[in-house]
Amino acid sequence: MWNLPNSLTMLRIVLIPVFVAVFYVEEPWAPYAAASVFGAAALTDWLDGYLARRWEQTSPLGAFLDPVADKLMVAVSLVVLLQVDPRVLIALPVMVIIGREITVSALREWMAEVGARAAVAVSKLGKIKTTAQMISIVLLILRDSVFGPWVYDLGVALLYVAATLTLWSMVVYLTAAWPSLSGKVRPEAARPD
Structure with a gap:
């Protein structure tokens, strides 16, 4: 273990x-x-x-x-x-990213309960989003570094890229899960072969 x-x-x-x-x-x-x-x-x-x-x-x-x-x-x-940095500029992508994480976590938990977890497995898009997110956070942490203000500006830009990919991946997951969520597919039928 x-x-x-x-x-x-x-x-x-x-x-x-x-x-x-x-x-x-x-x-x-x-x-x-x-x-x-x-x-x-x-x-x-x-x-x-x-x-x-x-x-x-x-x-x-x-x-x-x-x-x-x-x-x-x-x-x-x-x-x-x-x-x-409590500006709206930072608050918006932070709300999107944290909100998406809560939504997708709940979605994965529910899909696992109904036996359709594979429909919302982590995708390559999610991995790209995570990479952009991690790099942006490192750059935002370095806001007062000797590298200059461009580091923070790049971090903010990448945070918006991550937030956009976050929304996109959430839509992909919700679309994949929609047949089970809407009741159009019985949970057993949603299981992968």
């Missing part, structure tokens, strides 16, 4: 309070440290899944914890970034 992939997932959860603590330190090195902590957590997101598949160490615990860790890390980081 506590193989390396699951341990990396747990590490990502443990890094959340570390990230928040470092984010609020008022020292010149703090943005770099916070970005490093978030970046390390984002890398474990990729690495734990890769290792679990490569070493055939997938587990029910890992399948449960991985999306929880991802969503917690992203939601917490977006909330603290919004607290630092």
Whole structure:
């Protein structure tokens, strides 16, 4: 149960309070440290899944914890970034991203209950969205860095790209699930062959 992939997932959860603590330190090195902590957590997101598949160490615990860790890390980081810059410019994509995560998580849970979980499995579009989201968050964390204001502007632009992909992927998932949601397909018939 506590193989390396699951341990990396747990590490990502443990890094959340570390990230928040470092984010609020008022020292010149703090943005770099916070970005490093978030970046390390984002890398474990990729690495734990890769290792679990490569070493055939997938587990029910890992399948449960991985999306929880991802969503917690992203939601917490977006909330603290919004607290630092509470403009509508930042609030809109943050609301879209967090709202979509709640909606799609609920959708996946319901589809699993009716035996049609495969209809809303993670897609390549979701992975592209996650990549844009992670890069944007790192750039937004570095807002007061020596790199200049263009880093923050690029982070905001990528946050909007991520929010757009977030909405698009949500529509794709809802469209795939619609036959089950509307009652047009019996749950048993929605199961993959």
